[in-house]
Amino acid sequence: MNEYFSESVDGFQAIRFDGQRLQLIDQRRLPAEEVWLDVGSAEQAGRAITDLVVRGAPAIGITAAYAAVLAARQRGDDLAGWRADMRQLEQARPTAVNLSWAVRRMCEAVEQLGRLDPESLAELAVSIHREDIAANRRMATLGSELIESGSGVLTHCNTGSLATGGIGTALGVIVAGVRDGRIARVFADETRPWLQGSRLTAWELARADIEARVIVEGAAAALMASGQVDWVITGADRIAANGDVANKIGTYALAVLARHHGVRMMVVAPSTTVDADTASGAAIEIEQREAGEIWRAAGLEQAPTGFAAWNPVFDVTPAELIDAIVTEQGVFEPPYRF
Amino acid sequence: MNEYFSESVDGFQAIRFDGQRLQLIDQRRLPAEEVWLDVGSAEQAGRAITDLVVRGAPAIGITAAYAAVLAARQRGDDLAGWRADMRQLEQARPTAVNLSWAVRRMCEAVEQLGRLDPESLAELAVSIHREDIAANRRMATLGSELIESGSGVLTHCNTGSLATGGIGTALGVIVAGVRDGRIARVFADETRPWLQGSRLTAWELARADIEARVIVEGAAAALMASGQVDWVITGADRIAANGDVANKIGTYALAVLARHHGVRMMVVAPSTTVDADTASGAAIEIEQREAGEIWRAAGLEQAPTGFAAWNPVFDVTPAELIDAIVTEQGVFEPPYRF
Numbered sequence: 001m002n003e004y005f006s007e008s009v010d011g012f013q014a015i016r017f018d019g020q021r022l023q024l025i026d027q028r029r030l031p032a033e034e035v036w037l038d039v040g041s042a043e044q045a046g047r048a049i050t051d052l053v054v055r056g057a058p059a060i061g062i063t064a065a066y067a068a069v070l071a072a073r074q075r076g077d078d079l080a081g082w083r084a085d086m087r088q089l090e091q092a093r094p095t096a097v098n099l100s101w102a103v104r105r106m107c108e109a110v111e112q113l114g115r116l117d118p119e120s121l122a123e124l125a126v127s128i129h130r131e132d133i134a135a136n137r138r139m140a141t142l143g144s145e146l147i148e149s150g151s152g153v154l155t156h157c158n159t160g161s162l163a164t165g166g167i168g169t170a171l172g173v174i175v176a177g178v179r180d181g182r183i184a185r186v187f188a189d190e191t192r193p194w195l196q197g198s199r200l201t202a203w204e205l206a207r208a209d210i211e212a213r214v215i216v217e218g219a220a221a222a223l224m225a226s227g228q229v230d231w232v233i234t235g236a237d238r239i240a241a242n243g244d245v246a247n248k249i250g251t252y253a254l255a256v257l258a259r260h261h262g263v264r265m266m267v268v269a270p271s272t273t274v275d276a277d278t279a280s281g282a283a284i285e286i287e288q289r290e291a292g293e294i295w296r297a298a299g300l301e302q303a304p305t306g307f308a309a310w311n312p313v314f315d316v317t318p319a320e321l322i323d324a325i326v327t328e329q330g331v332f333e334p335p336y337r338f
Numbered sequence: 339m340n341e342y343f344s345e346s347v348d349g350f351q352a353i354r355f356d357g358q359r360l361q362l363i364d365q366r367r368l369p370a371e372e373v374w375l376d377v378g379s380a381e382q383a384g385r386a387i388t389d390l391v392v393r394g395a396p397a398i399g400i401t402a403a404y405a406a407v408l409a410a411r412q413r414g415d416d417l418a419g420w421r422a423d424m425r426q427l428e429q430a431r432p433t434a435v436n437l438s439w440a441v442r443r444m445c446e447a448v449e450q451l452g453r454l455d456p457e458s459l460a461e462l463a464v465s466i467h468r469e470d471i472a473a474n475r476r477m478a479t480l481g482s483e484l485i486e487s488g489s490g491v492l493t494h495c496n497t498g499s500l501a502t503g504g505i506g507t508a509l510g511v512i513v514a515g516v517r518d519g520r521i522a523r524v525f526a527d528e529t530r531p532w533l534q535g536s537r538l539t540a541w542e543l544a545r546a547d548i549e550a551r552v553i554v555e556g557a558a559a560a561l562m563a564s565g566q567v568d569w570v571i572t573g574a575d576r577i578a579a580n581g582d583v584a585n586k587i588g589t590y591a592l593a594v595l596a597r598h599h600g601v602r603m604m605v606v607a608p609s610t611t612v613d614a615d616t617a618s619g620a621a622i623e624i625e626q627r628e629a630g631e632i633w634r635a636a637g638l639e640q641a642p643t644g645f646a647a648w649n650p651v652f653d654v655t656p657a658e659l660i661d662a663i664v665t666e667q668g669v670f671e672p673p674y675r676f
Contacts, residue, residue, distance in 0.1 A: 032637050190632055192530060192554035198636040206644035213648040214632050216530035217555040218588025222653035250556025260594045294528055294552050298536040299370050306544035310551040315560035
């Protein structure tokens, strides 16, 4: 359906755009149902980002770029209205760095041209999408080449086609590594509390015909002790200038367990994830979420009296526990200089 | 209601017996509902054990002892019938060492007397229950004394009044430590895949008016890095002669993370848990469970195509990662000699 997109896409394409219409698979309803949402306006796109229809930093950025095209078609000559749409869109998930980055790129193009041209904006949005696909491919190749034949890997959260525009970051390395015959065993953490592993990564791997086994986080140490894992491979939400990595809660635990077991740790993320303004992980504030996602899993419909949780979204893995950081620009090893 | 039980019981009493009637709180329905089941026969007691109405090795043993009394009242002079009931009961959960231990003690008493005497069997069952209460108290005191004032603790699974006859093993130490003013912060792993932590431990602690926070297993490393935890305290399913500990999946991960962060690791279990016939953890076979409890958590009603799991029930923590093993006989430290 993608006229603007003649290139063949690696993996599953979770974001579809034909120049007029944006379609997103509703990730909240996976894996039980594959429901596609038609997105006709920037406002709808913003809501889809806020409501987690689409998640994953690169996927959010691409969605925002396409949303800017939809807004340009709607606004016609109303440049001020379009700018207001963009300010609104940028608020959809304030912490997502790729969201503001994509909106900024679309705004700069409009300012340069001095008017709204939906066709040139569509070309730019598609090129942002293409850049992500190419970056994914490059990371997949570079990461896969680090892995010895016959290896087992363990991943965390979801970093595949649902989270990016292409084959994925960490999951892209795994897909490439399996196809190259380097990876013989794939394990995925279910990734509490949101279960991105058992809901999304398992679904993506099944769709790609890759055999994988899901584990509860508590089983990761026993799995490593069993000798079935050679690499832990994860994505990153933010990488500090010294190589400290903020990523989904549980990543740091895997890094400590990996080091204890002689398992190596690889982080895969586009170079835009490296934040030169953050000197180290100590400067990264860790967001806490409410307890509901924990007590609801325990079968409760409302908060029980006295129930509290310590429920951070991210953790920080110190650079010294990471054996390789792979971006589309190359493979970095400690001490990290990007 | 417990005529046979004049002694005051520490904590919540999950097993009630008045000489005629056995009552069990249905742990499958906690924390949403507190439902008590009346158990009138050894067959019903066996089913309650099989169906996980009651769980936790000491609690299963006590339930079996009371079930032997119920069977004696029903069988009258039919000693052969009673023996058949006992063989049946012992099958309720074949791997639970306390189950066969309790049944054996009841059988030995009957063989010595040469006939079924419900009153003397009831006295023996109550004394088995009392022994567990006393052992729990002793462990709670010994374990609590190891903890410095102002400490934070993290526990795993459920090891309290629901799993034992008294105040509990690891959770008993925590309750005692909070009451003694030694423990200032309590954290509990939710304990996937069964969620004993968020379902049962959180319920018990709230009932005991102890403030606690539940975490997902993935957050344990970040919690330790934050400096809020000084001791990890868990129970044990089996302790090998060298001090290796088999316990709920996730315990070994906590032990590795604790060592990395300078957090100490305490295992609390009655001396009957020490298995002199098992030289080391390498001899302990780890049971795997089916994938259902993982994909059902992901919101799926039936097994998705290609979904597989690596889902062991237990893991083994090597003795060298454990700083103290507390039984009712004392505090053991490495190298372990029981």
